[in-house]
Amino acid sequence: MAVVSTPPLTAAAVANKSRIASIDIMRGLVIVLMLVDHVRERFYLHRQVSDPMDVDSTSPALFFTRLAAHLCAPTFVFLTGLSAWLYAHPSRGGARSPSGFLFKRGLFLVLLEVTLVNFSWAGSFGTFWLQVIWVIGLSMIALSLLVTLRYWMIGAIGFLIVFGHNLLTPITFEPGEFGYGLWTLLHDRGYLLDTETLRIKISYPLLPWIGVIALGYFAGPLYARTTDAAVRRRALVGLGLGCLALLLVLRGFNIYGETLPWVAGGTALQTAMSFVNFTKYPPSLDFLLLTLGVAFPLLAWFENGKSRLMDAMEVLGSAPMFFYILHLYVLLILYQTILATVGPNHGELFGVEHIWWIWMISAILTVVLYFPTRAFARFKHSTKMGWVKYF
Structure with a gap:
């Protein structure tokens, strides 16, 4: 199950509109890709994919549909950290601590995950799947503690975790062993509890995402009011190209950053699929280099671009949590009605026969969901009711 929505750490209240539009557009793009993946989860589950995806048994169309959704979680978590920095450094007035802000919203997201989000997948409470909203919430709580450190230390911790956590892969614990619960929470996907009365599955181990949110916060000064827009765009493009260049070296020679080495396939397409087939749970270094390496140049491009499509993406990205909850329940009702x-x-199961149906259904739902999302975004940005800001 892929992801979801960034918490409402919107930059709209703390930065110039022309400078934060690109952030909302980026959120809007990954929200649509997330919708595609969740439509796949509903109507193409009979062609389920593994993690990493099995190149030999997964069709290229399904493989690359799933691969596109990989952009979502790293981008959302990174932008959450970036938005936390913007909150701490408003365009008007002095700096303020984001610690309480992050902590409260992190707890709110964890609560959403175990209630509304979990119920939306099956229409009942069975196994508790702790996924992207949960891990974003815990990452925010972790960042609420990290922001008490010096700025350079936050960046150092982020780099250390993102680039070093693959070294921890050989460490494993079996259920029942001392340390299993903590390690399942931090690094290895598995069941935190598996009893007759309660099952809790950690789908998104936490540790790497703490690194990503810390790096997002560390990148915040790129969007400071004193930073020239052209300098920021060049930096974003340079960061993206640097990530992709490093990925080519590390992955090309199977040096480090991914537990599953790529191999030559029977065709050039299968070889390419093997090359970009990265572990997501937890996200490997190569997974993060690819996804953030694509996200950074897109952020730069969206800052210059202007079109009706980008305007629509900006609207969707300005109320991501509302869209996230709404689309889950629309898919639940739609699927149960068809079934x-x-x-x-x-x-x-009920499922469609071809992957292009997934994209068509997603396109229709994007248009349908745009209008209530736009209405809620306008309400959210005009109301003085504090609880609404959480969505």
Whole structure:
């Protein structure tokens, strides 16, 4: 299950509109890609993919549809850290501590994950799947502690975690062993609890995401009011190209950064699929280099671009949590209605036959969901009710 939404650490209240539009556009783009992946989870689950994806059994169309969704979580978490810096350094007035802000919103996201989000997947409470909203919430709580450190220390911790956590891969614990629970929480995907009465599955181990949110905070000065826009765009493009160049070296020679080495396939396309087939749970260094390496130049491009499509993406990205909750329940109702009226056609599941249906359904839902999201965004940015800002 892919992801989801950044918390409402919007830069709109703390930066010039022309400078934060690119951030909302970027959020809007990854929200749409997230929607595609969740439509796949509903209507293409009979062609489920593994992690990493099995190149031999996964069709190229399904493989690259899933690969596109990989952009979502790293971008959301990075922008959460960046937005926390913007909150701490408003365009008007002096600096303020974001610690309390981060802590409260982090707890709110964890609460959302175990209530509204978990219920939306099956329409009932069974196994608790702790996924992206949960890990963003915990990352915010972790950042609420890190911001008490010196700025350079936050960056150093972020770099150390992102570039060093793959060294921890050989460390494993079996269920019942001392340390299993902590390690499942931090690094290895698995069941935190697996009993007859309660099952809790950690789908998004926390540690690497703390590194990503810390680096997002560390990158905040790129969007300071004193930073020239051209300098920022050049820096973003340089960061993106640097990430991709490092990825080519590390991955090309299978040096470091991914537990699964790439291999030559029967065709050039299969070889390319193997090369970009990275571990997401937890996100490997190569996974983060690819996704953030793509996200940084896009942020620079969106700052200059102007079109109706970008305007629409900006609207979606200005109320990401509302869109996230809304789309989950729309998909739940839609799927259950079709299943009840048409019946299953793949065992107990209902599914479409071709991947292009997933993209078509996603496009239609994007248009449909745009209008309530736009209405809520306008309400959120005009109301004085504090709880609304959480969405």
